[in-house]
Amino acid sequence: MVSFLKENLWPVLLAINYVLVVVFSVLIVLKNKNPVKTLSFLFVLAILPFLGILIYYFFGQDYRKYKIFEKKYIFDNKTLKKWRKSFSLDQAERADFKEEFGEGIFKIYSLLRHNEKAILTFDNEVDILINGEQKFERLKQDLANAENHIHMEYFVFLDDEQGFEIIEILCEKAKYGVGVKLIYDDVGSSISSKSKQQLTASGVEHYPFLPVLFSNSTSKINYRNHRKIVVIDGQIGYLGGINIDKKYNNTFDNERYWRDTHMRIRGAAVGSLQSSFFLSWNFVAKTDNTLDESYFPKGKPVLNDPIAVQVVASGPDTDWENIMEAMFTAINTARKCICITTPYLIPNSQILTALTTASRSGVDVKIIIPRKSDSWAAQYATDSYIEQLARSGIRIFRYGKGFVHAKTMVIDDVFSSIGTANLDYRSFSLNFEINALIYNKGINQQMRNIYKTDLEECEEVDYDRWMQRGLVRRLQESFSRLMAPLL
Incomplete structure (x- = not known):
């Protein structure tokens, strides 16, 4: 028997591989998932012996979702209802909402109105921050002025020159009695043991999100926390595309220019960010945190031009793909124009159909993508x-000036979206994301102006010229597109 195995080791291993392939293929088909994703996994299993099984094991398994996130979903909804009642997070629906913002915008609100994680608030002040230079300058000022608490949740948190500046402020504030809590994704982030010890010694509470054994080799593992949230004293909030990493700040000597968009909020929408943060905090800290009233201060800021903002969270622990559905509805309600910026354009069938249908029905649709991506696979998949x-x-x-990482959408005259979600499968279905939907003509116009400025750094794709690209390039695109649901 031993000699037989030695002489026939490769055929035996192949036989075992394809027995497992048949078993996994049956399991995949029985799940009745998206046919495109199902076929992608079947394709990988069939053409990549052994490697295909590993890919399916790491990227195709969703037992974690059902075991971990189903309980989290039930717990979160109960907790949010309790918080909303205790801290008066709800706001009465304005009778003139449909009249002021239009039937189309009202449909977006109606889609999310009964969602525990998408509260519409009307009394907000919004500052659009362009690139890391603006974001980090404002953020450091606000952190330095914090009096009660600082809560941060990031996909990427590096203790490089930029991250160290933030860590120093967090430690300093914690030493003076400010409550500081930090959540960082264990795959996206890299914080040294020395920095973690410094945080702990200063009184900063910090936890990784879904820890993994080898974070450097698991950059695409499912169910990552892709959010970028800061809440300061329950009164100031930040969200958008900019992580804690010096490459996002163009004042550093980086390899290339980084174009991104973030936002700073004052007002009731900060309560939504606070709620989202604490749901994550209770999950990573494995505690049912008893919230203090200071986390949801009742005093409202004095605002000259209150803005309606709806913060929308989505992820494996939500019953619907909230952000994707909000985008889908917004695209379908557009009457004049749609302006999208995304670093990864790998839409699912719903978004693809919505975009092409809108364009063919007369809506002016523009999309800005990077000329050169930070991932060759995403580059080819996008190009396909x-x-x-x-x-x-x-x-x-x-976009040719550098890498565009902003995730924004501007539709007609009133609606804008800024957040963490890319236009791809991973953001729609697998990662924890958060976006702010803004209903305001002034912000919409500001976003339009920013978009026009970005277009000056872009080269429009010429259809005839694009069709002349070579066969090898087309094959690379087509293969990457087959892998798109896995990217």
Whole structure:
């Protein structure tokens, strides 16, 4: 028997591989998931012996979702209801909402109105922050002025020059009695043991989100916390695309220019960010944190021009793909124009159909993507959609000044979205994301102006020229597109 195995080791291993492939294939089909994703996994299993099984094991398994996040979903909804009642987070629906913002915008609100994680608030002040230079300058000022608490939740937190500046402020504030809590994703972040010891010694509470054994080799493992949230004294909030990493700040000597968008909020919407943070905190700290009233201060800031903001969270622990559905509804309600910026354009069938249908029905649709991505697989997968989008009349612009990482959407005259969600499968279905939906003509115009400025750094894709790209490039795009649901 031993000699037989030695002589036939490779055929035996192949036989075992394909027995497992058959078993996994049956399990995948029985799940009745998205056919595109199902076929992607079947394709990988069939053509990549052994490696295909590993890919499915790391990226295709969703037992973690059902075991971990189903309980979290039930617990979170109960907790949010309790918090909303205790801290008066709800606001009465304005009778003139539909009249002021229009039927289309009202549909977006109606879609999310009964969602525990998407509260609409009307009394907010919003500052749009362009790139890390603006964000970190404002953030450091607000952190330095914190009096009660600082809560931070980030996908990427590095203790490089930029991160060290933030860590120093957090430690200093904690030493003076400010309550500081930090959540960092264990795959996206890299904080040295020395920095963690410094945080702990200063009184900063910190936890990784879903710890993994080898974070450096698991950059695409499912169910990562892709959010970027800061809450200061329950009165100031930040969210958007900018992580704690010096490459986001162009004042450093980085390899290339980084274009991103973030936002600073004052007002009732900060309560939504606070709620979202504490749901994550209770999960990572494994505690049912008893919240103090100071986390949801009742005094309202004096605002000259109150802005309606709806903070929308989505992830494996939500019953619906909230952010994707909000985008889908917004695209379908557009009547004049849709302006999108995304670093990864790998839409699912719903968003793809919505975009192409909107364009063919007369809506002016523009999309800004990077000319050169930070991932070759994402680059080819994104490029595979350009032909279909352009053929539908959608204008594609490739940003050339550097890497565009902003995740924004501007529709018609009132609606804007800024957040962490990319236009891809991973953001829609697998990662924990958070976006702010803004209903305001002034902010909409400001976002339009920013978009026009970004277009000056772009080259529009010429359809005829694009169709002349070579066969090898097309094969690379097509193969990457097959892998799109796995990226």
